[in-house]
Amino acid sequence: MTTMSxxxxxxxxxREALAGDPRVFLMGEDVGRYGGxxxxxxxxxxxxGPERVRDTPLSELGFVGAGIGAALGGMRPIVEVMTVNFSLxxxxxxxxxxxxxxxxxGGQFSVPLVIRMATxxxxxxxxxxxxxxxxxxxxxxxxxxxxxxxAQDARxxxxxxxxxxDPVIIFEHAQLYNTEGEVTAERxxxxxxxxxxxxxxxxxxxTYGGSLPKALAAADQLAADGVDAEVLDLRxxxxxxxxxxxxxxxxxxxxxxxxxxxxTGSLAAEIMARIVxxxxxxxxxxxxxxxxxxxxxPYARHxxxxxxxxxxxxxAAVNAVLGR
Amino acid sequence: MIEFKLPSLGADMDEGKLLxxxxxxxxxxxxxxxxxxxxxxxxxxxxxxxQDGTMFEQLVPIGATVPVGTVLATLLExxxxxxxxxxxxxxxxxxxxxxxxxxxxxxxxxxGPAVAPPVAPTVTPTGAPIAAPPPGxxxxxxxxxxxxxxxxxxxxxxxxxxxxxxxxxxxxxVLAAAVRTAAPxxxxxxxxxxxxxxxxxxxxxxxxxxxxxxxxxxxxxxxRWRCARRSARQ
Numbered sequence: 001m002t003t004m005s006x007x008x009x010x011x012x013x014x015r016e017a018l019a020g021d022p023r024v025f026l027m028g029e030d031v032g033r034y035g036g037x038x039x040x041x042x043x044x045x046x047x048x049g050p051e052r053v054r055d056t057p058l059s060e061l062g063f064v065g066a067g068i069g070a071a072l073g074g075m076r077p078i079v080e081v082m083t084v085n086f087s088l089x090x091x092x093x094x095x096x097x098x099x100x101x102x103x104x105x106g107g108q109f110s111v112p113l114v115i116r117m118a119t120x121x122x123x124x125x126x127x128x129x130x131x132x133x134x135x136x137x138x139x140x141x142x143x144x145x146x147x148x149x150x151a152q153d154a155r156x157x158x159x160x161x162x163x164x165x166d167p168v169i170i171f172e173h174a175q176l177y178n179t180e181g182e183v184t185a186e187r188x189x190x191x192x193x194x195x196x197x198x199x200x201x202x203x204x205x206x207t208y209g210g211s212l213p214k215a216l217a218a219a220d221q222l223a224a225d226g227v228d229a230e231v232l233d234l235r236x237x238x239x240x241x242x243x244x245x246x247x248x249x250x251x252x253x254x255x256x257x258x259x260x261x262x263x264t265g266s267l268a269a270e271i272m273a274r275i276v277x278x279x280x281x282x283x284x285x286x287x288x289x290x291x292x293x294x295x296x297x298p299y300a301r302h303x304x305x306x307x308x309x310x311x312x313x314x315x316a317a318v319n320a321v322l323g324r
Numbered sequence: 325m326i327e328f329k330l331p332s333l334g335a336d337m338d339e340g341k342l343l344x345x346x347x348x349x350x351x352x353x354x355x356x357x358x359x360x361x362x363x364x365x366x367x368x369x370x371x372x373x374x375q376d377g378t379m380f381e382q383l384v385p386i387g388a389t390v391p392v393g394t395v396l397a398t399l400l401e402x403x404x405x406x407x408x409x410x411x412x413x414x415x416x417x418x419x420x421x422x423x424x425x426x427x428x429x430x431x432x433x434x435x436g437p438a439v440a441p442p443v444a445p446t447v448t449p450t451g452a453p454i455a456a457p458p459p460g461x462x463x464x465x466x467x468x469x470x471x472x473x474x475x476x477x478x479x480x481x482x483x484x485x486x487x488x489x490x491x492x493x494x495x496x497x498v499l500a501a502a503v504r505t506a507a508p509x510x511x512x513x514x515x516x517x518x519x520x521x522x523x524x525x526x527x528x529x530x531x532x533x534x535x536x537x538x539x540x541x542x543x544x545x546x547x548r549w550r551c552a553r554r555s556a557r558q
Contacts, residue, residue, distance in 0.1 A: 280467050281468065283466060322487075323486065
């Protein structure tokens with residue numbers, strides 16, 4: 001077991017994938033010479049050469065489409081999109097092509113493509129680089145959506161994503177790259193199930209990605225105040241592991257969903273809907289959610305902090321649900 | 325023997341102060357007649373009697389504050405004799421002396437040991453007062469609490485809520501059920517039942533449907549009238 005940063009864990013996974021399968025190659029803006037905007041692919045160009053670590057022009061539509069073509073042609077491409085904000089330029093390729101090819105071809109073609117993208121705010125890089133659109137992708141049949149939130153998951157989830165015959169999108173929250181965690185040599189994570197990060201009994205705090213450390217910090221504060229909160233990390237945003245969510249909610253009978261996306265139409269809304277559909281009679285209090293303020297994410301530090309879910313807001317929501 | 329007990333006159337009432345007796349021992353009383361004035365935390369309220377009878381012993385002195393459910397007085401049922409009626413110990417005055425209860429004139433007090441009445445104050449299962457919801461609003465009860473109360477056969481209206489916005493939670497129901505199981509069955513059971521709370525502004529339960537009123541000159545149809553109707557039809 002070694003301690004490494006989320007960034008190093010992701011790089012380790014990429015290195016293992018490149019070394020283990022000659023069909024795997026990396027492609028994206030600045031992934032080669034510059035080492036990746038978030039320095040994830042640093043050193044890989046030197047290690048594997050320009051055939052397998054390819055810098056692309058600034059055209060998401062173009063290089064995601066090229067990735068789809070390579071996947072159809074038998075390769076296992078890993079395409080990096082700098083942030084989810086820019087992936088909107090490639091939505092047509094992802095939604096109309098990658099997600100639909102199995103269906104449109106009557107099962108003759110599959111697109112074994114992995115798209116990695118950074119997401120989220122908190123680094124003062126302003127509105128056009130800070131949004132969270134995980135819920136958009138999580139609503140599309142035909143693709144899988146992962147959100148590893150720990151170093152262990154960052155290392156573990158890439159290999160099964162590559163092995164999957166359909167397109168898989170991996171969201172890496174920009175705030176997580178510098179977080180550290182222990183990573184075991186053997187793989188722990190799959191790409192089907194959610195994980196209970198902190199067992200508890202009084203309220204189920206359901207979250208994913210960059211909000212997980214905030215939820216855990218809030219749970220620590222609550223524990224000091226006598227509230228035993230369970231923290232559930234979704235890990236897989238599509239398909240949602242509804243069984244694990246319901247098991248946690250049925251145990252705690254109260255739930256707070258923490259989601260960095262905007263409230264309206266958020267993934268939190270979908271999770272709450274599923275809880276109410278399937279566990280209404282187990283609930284002991286109305287559900288609550290902590291989401292981002294419905295504004296473009298501000299640049300100024302204090303405004304950005306105010307717009308995002310924070311541990312204090314999670315604590316307040318939990319206390320409100322508990323009637324404290 | 326009829327026991328006249330202090331009813332709960334409001335959702336937040338757990339005791340009351342006797343201000344006045346409106347009848348004397350020996351007076352005949354009718355069901356629905358106001359017989360005493362009791363001060364709650366909010367107002368002086370006329371308290372009515374629920375059965376016809378004759379006022380026998382008034383056990384609580386004017387000015388005493390007693391819990392809800394305390395026997396204020398005993399009444400003789402119609403036909404019951406004062407000579408054979410059992411006697412109760414009157415409540416001591418604040419000075420510490422135990423006065424003889426006010427007894428109906430002409431009803432000779434029988435000599436014998438006084439029997440202390442069991443005082444069973446009405447409490448909510450959790451001991452907390454149950455606030456009635458504002459008019460037009462439902463009292464919040466969590467789905468889990470409602471389901472469990474139904475399972476246990478527990479009346480959810482009698483359970484105090486401690487959850488968000490005063491909601492009844494699962495824990496409240498479990499506690500209320502535990503209290504219900506633990507509490508010995510009082511003899512007689514404490515009045516009034518929780519399902520029918522008395523409110524100061526409406527001390528008499530309203531009839532759900534107004535009594536049907538006949539025209540003052542209405543008479544039941546006679547056989548002759550029916551015959552007339554029949555022949556008119558033919």
